[in-house]
Amino acid sequence: MSTAYTFVPSPLHFYSDHPEQPSRFDLLTPRLDSFDAQRLNAIPAARDEVARVHHPKLISSLEEICREGPAVIDYAPTFVTRSSFEDALLAAGGTLSCVRAVLSGSARNAFALVRPPGHHAEPDRSMGFCIFNNIAIAARDALVGATGQSPRQRVAIVDYDAHHGNGTQAAFMDDERVAYCSTHQWGIYPGTGWYEEAPHARKRIVNVPLPAVSGNKSFERIANEIFVPFIQTFKPELILVSAGFDAHWNDPITTLGLTSAGFYMLSKKLVDLAEEHCGGRIVFVLEGGYDPANLANGTAAVFAALTNKPFIDPGDASPRKETDASEMIEKVCEWNGFLK
Numbered sequence: 186m187s188t189a190y191t192f193v194p195s196p197l198h199f200y201s202d203h204p205e206q207p208s209r210f211d212l213l214t215p216r217l218d219s220f221d222a223q224r225l226n227a228i229p230a231a232r233d234e235v236a237r238v239h240h241p242k243l244i245s246s247l248e249e250i251c252r253e254g255p256a257v258i259d260y261a262p263t264f265v266t267r268s269s270f271e272d273a274l275l276a277a278g279g280t281l282s283c284v285r286a287v288l289s290g291s292a293r294n295a296f297a298l299v300r301p302p303g304h305h306a307e308p309d310r311s312m313g314f315c316i317f318n319n320i321a322i323a324a325r326d327a328l329v330g331a332t333g334q335s336p337r338q339r340v341a342i343v344d345y346d347a348h349h350g351n352g353t354q355a356a357f358m359d360d361e362r363v364a365y366c367s368t369h370q371w372g373i374y375p376g377t378g379w380y381e382e383a384p385h386a387r388k389r390i391v392n393v394p395l396p397a398v399s400g401n402k403s404f405e406r407i408a409n410e411i412f413v414p415f416i417q418t419f420k421p422e423l424i425l426v427s428a429g430f431d432a433h434w435n436d437p438i439t440t441l442g443l444t445s446a447g448f449y450m451l452s453k454k455l456v457d458l459a460e461e462h463c464g465g466r467i468v469f470v471l472e473g474g475y476d477p478a479n480l481a482n483g484t485a486a487v488f489a490a491l492t493n494k495p496f497i498d499p500g501d502a503s504p505r506k507e508t509d510a511s512e513m514i515e516k517v518c519e520w521n522g523f524l525k
């Protein structure tokens with residue numbers, strides 16, 4: 186069984202001078218054939234599939250807004266164009282294709298390379314460059330059971346984008362079938378994701394708010410001391426990963442401190458956890474990442490982990506001294522009862 190991927194570049198979902206734009210993929214596109222993975226066709230998600238996460242009124246009003254032409258719909262700023270409604274359905278559908286391929290056993294694991302991204306989109310609000318919450322829609326699809334597949338009972342989502350996935354958290358705040366663990370820079374958009382934010386759901390909703398310039402060393406500790414017990418205690422049947430390469434040290438809009446080797450380490454750990462706990466069923470879903478080189482190198486690091494191939498380090502070491510995030514990591518472990 187091979188690794189699969191979908192590619193949804195949405196070239197018409199474009200707004201001048203906006204960081205979330207089609208050129209994010211400029212250095213990735215020529216490398217796609219080198220990843221030893223099988224490309225799947227993405228088909229648009231159906232409205233009722235999107236409506237498993239989003240309010241029908243949001244879906245219909247977005248369709249209307251997009252029809253009227255380019256617009257900015259929040260302060261992030263989140264933009265839409267005439268094609269954005271269809272683009273967002275295709276990004277969600279591309280994510281569904283990956284998850285269904287893995288759950289049906291036709292692919293070993295997968296990566297949905299899609300835009301617009303999704304993890305900020307809340308059930309009743311598009312925001313933060315996100316229209317529909319691709320990963321949340323895919324998690325609900327796994328729980329419902331797509332055609333010919335048995336419904337799954339437990340899905341874990343790990344989110345290593347530099348921003349907190351407020352939309353994903355909101356979708357599953359009170360849904361005990363889904364666990365959510367996010368690492369993110371504290372003090373930036375969207376402002377949510379403090380570690381004490383979900384006292385009713387310790388161990389299931391796990392937030393790791395990090396100081397700026399937390400880097401590979403901190404994330405190695407997080408992988409071992411937080412991701413491992415998070416997956417071990419929740420026992421998912423499927424792991425989904427919000428992969429945001431804006432956690433790279435030279436991302437233009439954030440200041441975390443990972444390198445491509447750091448993305449490989451995190452991704453390999455998650456692939457190994459999936460092998461150990463849920464039959465290898467893991468799907469990565471692209472979120473942010475606003476430097477085209479970081480996005481291409483980060484994607485290559487994820488494919489190296491998914492296909493069990495050697496990681497080729499592009500040599501993008503950080504020139505900055507890493508902030509010590511030990512205090513926060515220990516607080517998060519204590520709050521969630523993740524003891525050494």
Ligand SMILES: [Zn+2]
Pocket residue numbers: 346347348429431472473474
């Ligand atoms: Zn982000």
